[in-house]
Amino acid sequence: MNIIYKLILTAAIVAIGAMTLLAGSINNKEAERIALATAPIVQEAVQHKSEEWEKYYPRQYSSWKKTKDGDELLDMLKEKPQLSVLWAGYGFSKDYNAPRGHYYALQDNVNTLRTGAPTDGETGPMPTACWTCKSTDVPRIQERDGELEYFTGKWAKYGNEIVNTIGCANCHSNETGELAVRILHLNKGLEAAGLPKFEDSTHQEKRNLVCAQCHSEYYFKKTKWTDENGNNKIANVVTYPWANGLTVEGMEKYYDDENFTDWTHKISKTKMLKAQHPGYELFKTGIHAQKGVSCADCHMPYTQEGSVKYSDHQLQNPLETMDRSCMPCHRENEKKLKDIVHRKFERKEQLHELAMDNLAKAHLETAKAMEAGASDSELEAVRADIRSAQWKWDYAVASHPGFFHAPEETLRILSVANETAMQARLKLVSILADHNVRKYIAPDFSTKEKAQKIAGVPLQKLVDEKLKFKATLEKEWYKQAEKNYNLNAKKSRVGLDDAQTAYSK
Numbered sequence: 061m062n063i064i065y066k067l068i069l070t071a072a073i074v075a076i077g078a079m080t081l082l083a084g085s086i087n088n089k090e091a092e093r094i095a096l097a098t099a100p101i102v103q104e105a106v107q108h109k110s111e112e113w114e115k116y117y118p119r120q121y122s123s124w125k126k127t128k129d130g131d132e133l134l135d136m137l138k139e140k141p142q143l144s145v146l147w148a149g150y151g152f153s154k155d156y157n158a159p160r161g162h163y164y165a166l167q168d169n170v171n172t173l174r175t176g177a178p179t180d181g182e183t184g185p186m187p188t189a190c191w192t193c194k195s196t197d198v199p200r201i202q203e204r205d206g207e208l209e210y211f212t213g214k215w216a217k218y219g220n221e222i223v224n225t226i227g228c229a230n231c232h233s234n235e236t237g238e239l240a241v242r243i244l245h246l247n248k249g250l251e252a253a254g255l256p257k258f259e260d261s262t263h264q265e266k267r268n269l270v271c272a273q274c275h276s277e278y279y280f281k282k283t284k285w286t287d288e289n290g291n292n293k294i295a296n297v298v299t300y301p302w303a304n305g306l307t308v309e310g311m312e313k314y315y316d317d318e319n320f321t322d323w324t325h326k327i328s329k330t331k332m333l334k335a336q337h338p339g340y341e342l343f344k345t346g347i348h349a350q351k352g353v354s355c356a357d358c359h360m361p362y363t364q365e366g367s368v369k370y371s372d373h374q375l376q377n378p379l380e381t382m383d384r385s386c387m388p389c390h391r392e393n394e395k396k397l398k399d400i401v402h403r404k405f406e407r408k409e410q411l412h413e414l415a416m417d418n419l420a421k422a423h424l425e426t427a428k429a430m431e432a433g434a435s436d437s438e439l440e441a442v443r444a445d446i447r448s449a450q451w452k453w454d455y456a457v458a459s460h461p462g463f464f465h466a467p468e469e470t471l472r473i474l475s476v477a478n479e480t481a482m483q484a485r486l487k488l489v490s491i492l493a494d495h496n497v498r499k500y501i502a503p504d505f506s507t508k509e510k511a512q513k514i515a516g517v518p519l520q521k522l523v524d525e526k527l528k529f530k531a532t533l534e535k536e537w538y539k540q541a542e543k544n545y546n547l548n549a550k551k552s553r554v555g556l557d558d559a560q561t562a563y564s565k
């Protein structure tokens with residue numbers, strides 16, 4: 061054979077081989093597509109274990125698992141010492157960290173000093189409601205025991221049951237794989253606000269509402285009920301305060317009308333509100349929401365793997381995935397867009413710091429006025445200002461990236477918070493003068509230690525008790541859950557026993 065002929069033959073054989081391989085690969089992909097589209101039902105009894113979904117949806121599972129990479133622990137009480145003063149007398153003054161990956165959501169709830177150190181199912185400071193946005197076991201138990209029974213009793217009552225972090229069964233139907241929501245309070249909130257229920261919402265809105273199950277404002281509504289044996293019980297039911305609309309003023313009016321108070325402030329004796337994380341509500345006022353962009357568009361960008369396109373389930377900061385999260389819509393280069401976002405952050409920080417300083421001083425100046433003999437009626441208007449100002453400040457910053465999701469609304473709310481806190485302080489100057497206190501300067505709260513001392517937080521005692529709880533009852537919970545086949549610790553608790561806390565460093 062001449063050399064040219066040999067080369068042509070070889071090339072032809074290679075080409076035929078490649079085409080066969082390609083056809084095979086297309087056939088495999090097609091088979092895979094059909095297999096995925098007709099994925100067998102994830103059994104109802106095991107749907108709370110996300111690893112049971114892995115064999116049908118391997119890509120979504122492995123990207124979901126990567127929420128473990130979002131492991132940075134940021135002690136906010138150290139970053140912003142004013143916080144311990146603002147929350148004096150309330151759990152958040154003990155321990156409060158910036159949010160991190162969903163993989164840690166449940167463990168962080170178990171670890172925080174806020175949930176205390178129960179010694180059995182009936183002790184500890186918090187109600188069962190505290191588990192509600194942490195786990196796939198929550199809808200399982202609500203469906204098994206009933207919603208009101210789930211919301212009755214102490215947090216530790218379900219310690220041996222609520223053992224799997226946020227996962228597939230929080231956002232998907234086990235039968236169809238479609239987006240689905242199983243907790244009841246979301247639809248109740250939407251109904252109260254006059255909005256369509258989850259099932260009647262558009263597909264794009266469902267891509268927001270699965271997140272709104274948790275990234276929303278709520279409170280624990282005390283609800284009397286009688287169980288089937290005739291026992292009178294009180295449930296703490298997670299409730300969205302949306303009846304006057306999804307705005308900061310609407311929710312404040314709702315709480316005022318209900319005469320609702322989260323706690324009485326330890327320093328100023330003000331009846332306070334604590335904002336949770338109205339991320340969804342604040343987002344809805346921003347330009348992206350108004351242009352129909354949903355949470356999933358930025359936080360769960362489509363990812364191409366060969367011929368398969370799927371939603372990235374890592375749920376992280378979208379600035380890490382700008383090529384997929386932002387660039388499908390924006391033309392600026394990434395650096396320029398990132399700088400714009402950063403500048404928005406700085407603007408918010410400036411008003412945020414001012415509001416915290418003004419509010420912390422308002423609490424301390426109120427305490428000074430009380431010490432000097434000011435009566436509750438003299439301080440009534442001051443306390444009304446403090447309650448309203450702190451609610452607004454908290455609302456604006458508790459849904460952390462409000463500065464990006466809804467910059468104008470965030471800055472507006474912070475400005476009103478600052479103005480109202482200043483009104484309280486102006487009133488305090490004259491009340492203090494009436495009681496012969498002039499030029500009072502509030503004590504220094506510039507470090508976490510100083511601020512917690514002012515707030516009366518017995519930190520070391522709380523830590524010692526917590527560590528004892530972690531060495532005893534907590535270990536027992538996982539043993540029991542494994543025995544009951546509700547937990548696959550080898551798959552789903554990797555690294556969690558040693559997860560970092562603010563107090564273990």
Ligand code: HEC
Nearest residue numbers: 130159160161164165168193226270271274355359375376
């Ligand atoms: C079942 C409740 C729940 C649902 C549903 C939920 N989240 Fe979360 N999310 C949380 C909690 C709790 C945290 C804080 C976890 C921690 O700090 O340990 C969190 C944290 C986050 C973070 C911070 C991650 C990091 O690495 O810093 C992002 C981003 C996030 N969620 C986005 C979303 C989006 C987008 C959706 C909807 C697609 C969603 N979440 C649905 C409860 C939920």
Ligand code: HEC
Nearest residue numbers: 110113117120121124226227228231237267270356370371
């Ligand atoms: C916080 C909510 C949330 C969690 C947790 C979650 N998903 Fe999703 N998932 C979504 C959203 C939102 C979409 C986009 C759906 C759409 O647009 O129809 C999606 C899409 C999907 C799809 C459709 C194909 C695709 O990739 O777009 C599958 C399959 C899927 N998820 C499987 C899973 C599995 C398996 C898990 C657990 C390992 C999981 N999801 C956990 C919210 C979630």
Ligand code: HEC
Nearest residue numbers: 159271275339340343348353354355358377378379460461
């Ligand atoms: C247009 C894109 C976009 C949309 C839509 C979007 N986000 Fe974000 N989100 C971001 C960016 C960017 C950040 C990070 C900002 C920063 O640098 O802190 C972020 C951060 C977050 C965080 C992390 C907070 C923290 O401090 O770790 C949470 C939680 C979050 N978003 C939830 C949501 C929810 C819930 C929705 C829908 C209601 C949503 N986001 C819609 C872009 C978006």
Ligand code: HEC
Nearest residue numbers: 347348351353357358378379385386389390397400401467
């Ligand atoms: C689905 C499309 C879409 C995606 C995805 C998207 N944006 Fe936007 N963005 C818009 C639209 C639409 C506007 C409104 C302005 C306009 O019409 O040009 C906007 C406005 C903005 C603005 C100016 C708004 C303001 O509040 O000042 C910034 C900054 C921005 N986007 C950043 C981002 C970043 C960062 C990401 C990725 C994390 C992102 N966007 C993802 C569509 C999108």
